[in-house]
Amino acid sequence: MPLNILDYDPYLEPFKSDLELRMWEFARAKKRLLGVNGTLLDFANGYKYFGFQQEKNNWTFREWAPNAERAYLVGDFNGWNHDGYEMKASYGGVWELVTPGLLPVGSKVKVELVVNGSSVFRVPSYIMYAVPNETHQLDGVIIQPTYEFKNIAPKLKEAPLIYEAHIGISSEDYKINSYKEFQRDVLPRIKKAGYNTIQLMAIMEHPLYASFGYQVSNFFAISSRFGTADELMELIDTAHGMGLRVLLDVVHSHAVKNVGDGLNMFDGTTSQYFHEGARGEHKAWNTKLFNYGKDEVIHFLLSNLKFWLDVYKFDGFRFDGVTSMLYHNHGLGTAFTDYSKYFSLNTDVEAVTYLMLANELIRQVNPDATTIAEDMSGMPGMALPISTGGIGFDYRLSMGIPDFWIKQLKEKSDDELDLMALWWELTIRRPGEKNIGYAESHDQALVGDKTIMMWLADAAIYDSMDIHTDSLVIYRALALHKLIRLVTFSLAGEGYLNFMGNEFGHPEWLDFPRPGNGDDFQHARRQWSLSENEELRFKYLLAFDHDMVELEHQYEFMEKPDTLQQRWVKNSDKLLAYQKGELLFVFNFNPTFEERLSLDLPERPELIFDTDDNKYGGFGPRSSFGYSKGKLNMVLAPRTAMVFKITNED
Template identity: 50%
Template sequence: MWGVEGISRTLSFKDISGPLVKAVSLKTDKPDKPAGWKDLNGMGKLGVLEVDPSLNAHEIHLKYRVREYMKRKMEIENIEGSLQDFAKGYEKFGFNREGNCIVYKEWAPVAEAAQLIGEFNNWDGSKHNMEKDQFGVWSIRLSDEGGKSVIPHGSKVKFRMKKDDGTWVDRIPAWIKYAVVDPTVFAAYYDGVYWDPPSADKYHFKHSRPDKPSAPLIYEAHVGMSSKEPRVNSYREFADEVLPRIKANNYNTIQLMAIMEHAYYGCFGYHVTNFFAASSRSGTPEDLKYLIDKAHAMGLRVLMDVVHSHASTNAEDGLAGYDIGQKAEDSYFRTGARGYHSLWDSRLFSYGNWEVQRFLLSNLRWWMEEYMFDGFRFDGITSMLYHHHGIGMSFTGNYHEYFSEATDVEAVMYMMLANDLVHSIYPDATVIAEDVSGMPTLCRPVSEGGIGFDYRLAMGIPDKWIQYLTKKKEEEWSMGDIVYTLVNRRYREPCVGYAESHDQSIVGDNTYAWLLMDKEMYFGMSIEQPISLIVERGIALHKMIHFITMALGGEGYLNFMGNEFGHPEWIDFPRQGNNWSFDKCRRQWDLADQAHLRYKFMNNFNRTMIGLEEEFQFVGSNKQYISCTSESEKLIVFERGDLVFVFNWHPTTTYSGLKVGCEIPGKYRICLDSDAAEFGGHARLDHEVEHFTSPEGEPGKPETNYNNRPHSFMVMAPSRSCQVSKPFLAFPFIIHLLYTMFKTCYCLCYLKQGSLFPTYNWFA
């Protein structure tokens, strides 16, 4: 018999989200306590404790971090007016026009002197000395001459400062909006660019943000490597050539990587040098706006992969250059070993510093308002959450690992402020956290005492698939283990599931298609030749792995560019080790477009499975029930939303007359079948057949039902395939209501007469 796991994630608890504590204006005699501040005793019960009572043992820690967040927010409101105004630092710092003047400001509190230099003054700053205020901010005002800006649009600029030893160093302005590098000079440093195009040359957005979907179906993309040719692709080419592909494949959200300027292309965009500058490799700021606006026109939301967990160590052309040996309170970064990530070779922010918070919060608002991004994916926040940065840690789920002196409360406070800000600017924003530790409360609202993210990436799922694909024979795959991995997530903390992202595609790893088919992908993908057993198995499992991950792995789904059609090989950015080759730093879109290649089968299936969500909205559904996990038969059966899913992982056995449990009575019809011919299968199922349900068990005794389901129907389950059946009722709600009323009468008659009516199929 099949094992009945009976895993249900139907949410029936009362939603207790609400204000944590109202910020009232209080008079205080202590200057270190701003108006509205309350101590732990006056805070009241945190909402996160209602959601997870196990957190009660750590209430003091949770209230402490909430207090730090509230205290800092109220300080900001008292001094800056509001958190939203505080996050408009780009209107004060960097280059801004005020009437007929350009005003430039830079925070460099330990500099002895400062100058503005650039092409406009032939890099001679002697006539453009800057003045310093009591907060360590240097400024200069440059009046227009002859009705024209002293600094021409598009000209190069830098900030020159004098160190305490008397030496001068040149740096790119910290708030620079654009930076370029001379492509003809090897290992050249970037230069800042004054970006202020005339109105006629500015891109003006024409389309509003798309509505927030019930579940984000995310297409993770890297603009630079999106060309089918061995070169860096442009924003406009991506918009015109790649966006239509994404839309055609039914995704509703794009996650753009490597947007923030990074000097080293091979870092995948994660060693950021210039936080407010869009990467110039792919075009200008106006080109990026064109891309995002075109995505919005197609109904696609756009998320940005934001990197606030660390910064590049580059001094000459990066933010790290502003650290010239000062104390932590005068720097963007922590000092000593605390300010350096040993594994990433990068600098770590001092998240408790006022100006650091202004810089990072303003960075978020800048990308949302200037470029109309719809949200963010926060990279590497495990490093932010803990002083040990997760290095050498193997998290077990013990709550003491999350709430102790190892927790970086300053960083947690910053993330709470960040999520508060983003959702106050745009309530429908989507903010996703990349965390491998499993930090509780990460995806609960700030108002409940949570950190405030909307989703977390379900990072354990790809690890499990890689383990199975590389270390286990197919007959050793455990159905229960697969299901447990997919559904093992915190209650009421939404996840974005994914089978493989860019991490699984980078050099050193392999895509699942490559792990499944290896060199067969080079010469065994033509439909004009007989299919090999390796390719047949690979395509079948590729479809099943991605689909069950989407169907069970979270409340959202993510796919990396090209994996939808089984893009071969791995990603290898141009570097000295590969002779600066772009050969494996591109996307071979033509593989999916060629009618004679089998890549089209995986692409067709991916398009259809993603499209299934638009019709039935099951990914975001709280209704989820696993009715069967059979190790011997290699079967997994579950319901998500109103759909019934059957996965037969057995490599050779097809089950005829397989009994499948369900909740909704009536008749069912197949709406997705991985074995269909259009998906490269054997077309063993008839999609026109209607499957009628039969009642199960004794009325009033759920334990007597079939696999804990009140109804069942029969299906055929071909080997190495999956199928989805939908209830096929003209008025499902009314019929379901009538059925419930009828069953109630049935039970009453049984109790009164002690006999049962004959069992038959009511809907035949």
Template identity: 50%
Template sequence: MSNTLNLIKKDPWLEPFKNAILGRHQHVLDKEVELTDNKRMTLSDFATGHFYFGLHRTNDRWTFREWAPNATKIFLIGTFNDWQEQESFALKRIDNGNWELILPAEAIQHGELYKLKVYWNGGCGERIPAWATRVVQDDATRIFSAQVWEPQEPFQFTKKPFVPKTDPLLIYECHIGMAQQEEKVGTFNEFREKTLPRIAKAGYNCIQIMAIQEHPYYGSFGYHVSNFFAVSSRFGTPEELKQLIDTAHGLGIAVIMDIVHSHSVKNEMEGLGNFAGDPYQYFYQNERREHPAWDSLCFDYGKNEVLHFLLSNCKYWLEEYKFDGFRFDGVTSMLYYSHGLGEAFLNYADYYNGHQDDNAICYLTLANKLIHQVNSRAITVAEEVSGMPGLAVKVEDGGYGFDYRMAMNIPDYWIKTIKEKIDEDWKPSSILWEVTNRRQDEKTVSYAESHDQALVGDKTIIFRLIDADMYWHMQKGDENYTVHRGIALHKMIRLITATTINGGYLNFMGNEFGHPEWIDFPREGNGWSCKYARRQWNLVDQKNLTYHYLADFDAAMIAIINGIKDFQATPIEEIWHDDGDQILAYKRNDHVFVFNFNPVKSFSDYGFLVEPGSYEVVLNTDSKEFGGNGLTDDSMEHLTNFDPLYKKENKEWLKLYIPARSAMVLRKTK
């Protein structure tokens, strides 16, 4: 291994922490050698536990295997044996803490339910197999069971291989259950038929689906996972999810999964919490076992069996369902013994002070190596708030191998700005710095808001801007000042966030049209109602309401970004800012982006030095078609004015009328 990795070469401020960085990198290399039998196989060969463990059908028999080193006896029980322990369904201990059962083909049938009855010294209990690929809940008893899933005609994908478009990556974050208009839990089929066409029409080229892995409590948003290899049955069958993904691919839309490997639900009967009487089989020991803020359990990434389980899980979703990658949830929680709680992360020393979980770092790095080994075009995104250097740097350069990291500072900045500053104090220089504040060698996914801002206890941007007036003044012709202001700023915030990306852009389902209110999943406190766990598409479809203005603008904005080759890779060049006027201008290639955050003052003949030529307006937040005032004539050709002072710089004056609280995008035509 080189004594200096590219991660350090590109950032000399990391030099004092060279030994820690090299040590982490070597840890990954050593662990890979260990897991792959001294490189006699690949990581992909290693990550095949789902083919060995669990229930599998061959021509003439069923084979079931489970890892349960603490068990003393295990029986397979189910509808096929009236849930009774029978010697013919008793597993035999084989090697390395594994158990096995071989049954004739006629012993169990597709659709039957099953569990394990596990005995250990001092106790016993029913458990759902750790590697179960189908888990269902009984409507009457609310009890979960594994289900035999071997359909006679498994789904056949029609689109292969799919090549995601990532220049740029435009993510539509979504949740299947709450994607429908009706007050109920939506399905994969409904999403495929009703929601996918909306996303395609809006111009997004990737969907990030939440809550795919089975979870006992619907209101956890899918983040308290119990069964890591099972598609949540509340949304439909495995075949229906595969059909959704296949249809998305046919529309040119990549599908990435919000994967949860940062923690696990505490449940014992459904989950892994105390699988065979051993609370530490999958999880850290003592005080590190429980996550103090999430009421969940923390995986022991130092165990090879746990690495096998999680790495196999990554490969399973890629190959079985043709997912195009993953957004890894809770990466900050994995990286630090403190889970990032109460940490300030003020300087580089905070990333290399011995408070980091090197086992988790090793797992994440191996996971990225594996994922890209299985599918070189796969997309991986890290949800990480601390700013850990190298997260989205190639493994061979000393990084952790993610393709993107979430720019989590941006939504926090917008919330803080909207809450704490009057409009006159919005400083364009501060705004531009914040949306471009990132490590230059790491690609990010920028976003103004995600599902986090839409949950009960928080507010979406549109709800912060308009609040209660959304209930009374969103009818066309009845808008008041608050609504006009909210609509204007909603467009401007999205425009500056989306057009300053260096990798990707994300929007949460419905936020593009200013979906009102918050998300509140059915729970005892709201009478188990789905009223706020759905999307009111009727609002954007009604042309007499103002919501469609925001959706139309979002689609126009996305179309412009899509229409510029390698948009995310083009440099952002600031042309001008004046915090007094609240004016900002920057360019990317032949496009100029101009913002006037001033709430009351419009400017005539405001000049910017740009390349000589002719410019046309291709997008204007103040256009009447997007709910603006229409104060400018956007059909006008804008010619630059010669100034001998700037002849050597090849710059001329572009003079514009810029209405208050508006933004425009111009393209150089010649």
């Protein structure tokens, strides 16, 4: 297979052998797993074989537990008595139970395994639903969803405009929100805001609510704290009917350590799903790490991906923690300053192979699916097709950009903004690879950090956001919030992501109810009413975000990186201008002075967007421009930006 990745990036030539090894390991894994004529589509069917299956005249339950000496199924359907429900040992450590009649739907269940002569109780690994019991551990629940999907998933015909959302914190009330309430109350907001894709967090079952869904216990189960499987299916189907695609924030980078709830020590060994010893522990996250070189683990994880696409009709995935997967040290403390850092003994080749298998499978299940990698290291080829020597994702997240903005707001004054550094951060990316740009995601809102609006406004957000109060702090916050978003939106990627509520400058931070805060829901909710209150300035940021997103709908400039042309960048006057597609963007980041700028422009411009417009909480429009004899002459007010459409003079 030719390594076309070298055509994209000739600097990879010294690492050609490493790239060839990438392709060879991928081909070798496929041959080992699939044989001569098999396909990943047929291979990844574990969810159709393991767990609970209703057949014509009987039901079956199968579990993989190679270290178990005996196995039983127990639950409230049999009084938690294993007599008569012993499972038979099958090939490869699989245990099987065949029972006449219909599945006892609704029954709480566990698999009882005899390990080293003693019984241990586990939630079945392929369970679709789990609920807490009186001991605060999880019980599996047998379910058979009956929801019938009515709508065809929309195809992505423009850049992905992603609304990152968490079901539980999506209510304004002091409670955990539900799938049904999110469908009723939040989906219309997302549609109205102009986003075309929803990225749902914390869907895979996780015992600790405060983990934000990133310590998964049951990989085939939805979070029961939000509602039922049928309700999640209806939510996704309704979104599809509204023209919205839905991505799952999938966590295959690690798993919760809990014994009994999840996969850890499932059959009494640490090596069933995970690496043994230190390699199986993520010390920073206190979680378990999968063994991506083990065929049974690959089968489990690939089946999991197909399950979410097939059963729940998700339109793709944002893969969490990819950097942790790629490197034996999980990227911790590593500065990826040269290419040798990507191709060394630190690289987990088995994890790279798994990610390639995952992307190929996803394309086979749904050719229109979208995959996004959360990789801060910049691994070459992450978002290039496998056929070129890449790993196969559609996009990578531009993770350095939020860090740039937070560092600027925390450590520097406004007049210390380095426009050349900003331009570099927003425009430099791997050749041929697409990025999802964002100014902030959920990461910047968690306890220990602040949202951009909180960094800008701080305490003034509580008492000076009303439209009748003059506040220099708030005026600055509004202006910079808009500029940061517009420059990031237009430059940072071929797609864009916003976290729920940040579009209107949601105040404060995210913190889940826990003993450390008295189980308080104050910071685990979204105060939508702030953006609807005509007396508060949050409404201006919401209107701005809507119209900014509308620019992409109208002009589809994001996925035209080849048209990007820098027109002006100068730190001394804090002016930045660039053209992308039909649009010319002009920024004045100067905190104090209006600035003048003249650009040669053979085409006549039309002003279509002004951040200083009073409908966005500005003071104007105050900026002005004139066009004569091929020159666009502008006077830009401090901390403002304008967007022009370039049209032919005639």
